[in-house]
Amino acid sequence: MARKKIALVGAGQIGGTMALVLAQKQLGDVVLIDIPQTEGMPKGKALDIMEGRSVMGTSCNLTGSTDYADIAGADVVIVTAGVPRKPGMSRDDLLGINCGVIKTVGEAIKNTAPNAFVIVITNPLDAMVYNMQKVTGFPSNKVIGMAGVLDSSRLACFVAMELGVSAEDVKAVVMGGHGDTMVSLYDCVSVGGIPLSRLMSKEKFDELAKRTAGAGGEIVNLLVRGSAFYSPATSAIKMAEAYLLDKKSVLTCAVKLDGEYGVKGLYCGVPCVIGANGVEKIFDLSSTMTDSEKAAFANSVEACKKNADWVDANT
Ligand code: APR
Numbered sequence: 001m002a003r004k005k006i007a008l009v010g011a012g013q014i015g016g017t018m019a020l021v022l023a024q025k026q027l028g029d030v031v032l033i034d035i036p037q038t039e040g041m042p043k044g045k046a047l048d049i050m051e052g053r054s055v056m057g058t059s060c061n062l063t064g065s066t067d068y069a070d071i072a073g074a075d076v077v078i079v080t081a082g083v084p085r086k087p088g089m090s091r092d093d094l095l096g097i098n099c100g101v102i103k104t105v106g107e108a109i110k111n112t113a114p115n116a117f118v119i120v121i122t123n124p125l126d127a128m129v130y131n132m133q134k135v136t137g138f139p140s141n142k143v144i145g146m147a148g149v150l151d152s153s154r155l156a157c158f159v160a161m162e163l164g165v166s167a168e169d170v171k172a173v174v175m176g177g178h179g180d181t182m183v184s185l186y187d188c189v190s191v192g193g194i195p196l197s198r199l200m201s202k203e204k205f206d207e208l209a210k211r212t213a214g215a216g217g218e219i220v221n222l223l224v225r226g227s228a229f230y231s232p233a234t235s236a237i238k239m240a241e242a243y244l245l246d247k248k249s250v251l252t253c254a255v256k257l258d259g260e261y262g263v264k265g266l267y268c269g270v271p272c273v274i275g276a277n278g279v280e281k282i283f284d285l286s287s288t289m290t291d292s293e294k295a296a297f298a299n300s301v302e303a304c305k306k307n308a309d310w311v312d313a314n315t
Pocket of ligand 1: 009010011012015033034035081082083084085098101104122123226
């Protein structure tokens, strides 16, 4: 079987980290792409990881380039191209600049990798993945956004730290838009199979949910230059792996809703099943959500809609 080809468009902090994780997991050969102004940077990162393969025990090939033609035939394309936020900026402040970047990248993907599964990471996420699907014209099951996997992992991390347990035993669902309005579901957190309600009060959970909604900003303030990259990178690879290995993984991703949750034609984070056909199923939890969860989700959808409307009006 031929090796899979994974193209990473944007070879910055997240792109470079994803290349390393992909090589370690041996998911396929990797192409790192960036803009010509970065000169040798994508090539340098690819070569640097190549030179560590003997000690890592992996045989994947990595190349770097500033020519979009090199993503030709990619099975998966993960897009971080754009600019990250700085302290004091919200993700929405990146809307104008990153929208233009997604247009350029989307057209290149459409022309050179028409069968790719596309994962968008560039912020503001829900609007950028909406724009990507619009520009490529790919079916919506093949274009998704990475946010919920990361937000859910952040909440799971905070729950695990609070309880003093292993983070790998904590599963959580954080849905809605990737911004201040994201919604953490109390009854969807499990700790080694035990519902969180048996181990933690709703008041404590609400504190952790609030920290989760601001977790990206917390990292931005600490790093000062740039935004989070290790956990966004590993979250996106989890999604790519689900697709490449047909895992049928249940992951919260930004997907295009088609009537689920009473929303049509808009990208927003919800739990779904990812396998070889991309988004294979969307779980509609709306009938079992509490009134306050429903109201919070509606508010989050509104925030996604505002940015999607901006994309429609300006592209
Ligand atoms: N084509 C390819 N690469 C591009 C393009 C383009 N048109 N425009 C910008 N880039 C590259 C930049 O040169 C840079 O190397 O995208 C890379 C982005 O990397 P970083 O600035 O290190 O940002 P990173 O932390 O990786 O985050 C990227 O993900 O989480 C989001 O908000 C974040 O939108 C940001 C994105």
